[in-house]
Every structure is written in C-alpha cells, then in structure tokens.
Amino acid sequence: MSTDERVVSATRLIRADPVTIFELIADPAQQPRWDGNDNLSTAPDGQRVRAVGDVFTMTLTNGHVRENHIVEFExxxxxxxxxxxxxxPQPGHLWRWELRPVDGGAEVTHTYDWTQLTDESRFSRARATTSEKLAASVDRLAAVAEA
Incomplete structure (x- = not known):
C-alpha cells in the first residue's frame, strides 16, 4: 500500500473569522457539533488545547473514551x-487541522494520516476515513463558524 493511500485530506474556504474557526477546533467540547464522521459524542469542558504535549479526552459514539495527544500546534x-x-500506546494515526488566513476567512485543510498505523485490525476503519468524510467535517465546521 502506498503512502498516498494512507493520507487523505479535504480543503475549503470558510468565510468566518479564523480565530472563531480555530476555537471550534481547539476546544474539544465543540468538536461533536461539527464532526462529519458522526464518531464523537462528548468531551468535558475546560480542555482547550494550547500546546504540543497537551492531552484531551473524548467519548466516542460507541462509548469508548480516547486520549488525544497534541503533537503539532501553532x-x-x-x-x-x-x-x-x-x-x-498511540496506534499511529494522526488528525491534523491547518488554517491559512485569507481575505474574508480562512482556507481550512483537514488531514487524516495513517502512515504510521501498524495494528492491522484498525486498517479497515482507517481505509473508510475518506476525503469525503473529512470534507463533511470541514463543511459542518463551516456551517457552525459561518452562522
């Protein structure tokens, strides 16, 4: 399997203040409002991400709790x-959000990278995370941010 098949992304312009957009992403309690995978249930308040090394928890729709370890932050x-x-241990997949401020909003790119995933029992779900599913999250994020 090529690396290209293990990295998918979606990009779109969101016509909202980049600060507002970033707050919706960096505050885990807000993420279930716009999750396009319908995978996130709840996250406790007060976990706003501020630096590499931060960890936030999220309860998934299946009831499992996940720790999310921040590995990139600006x-x-x-x-x-x-x-x-x-x-x-972290199984080896990564979720990334990048904002590039532009006139009238921000270009937002959402990426799912499973190049370091080694647990083959997770491959089917990883393959099912397509650019279309990422686009659904970006579109829902846009709807919330632009409202």
Missing part, C-alpha cells in the same frame, strides 16, 4: 493529535 493556524485508548 495558535490560530495548526493543531494535530494522535488518538489512543486511555493509558494505552
């Missing part, structure tokens, strides 16, 4: 995390 522009079961 306030207002970039945030990426690697999820894992609570108190377990």
């Amino acid at each position: 306030e207002g522009r970039l945030i990426a995390w690697r999820p894992s079961p609570v108190d377990a």
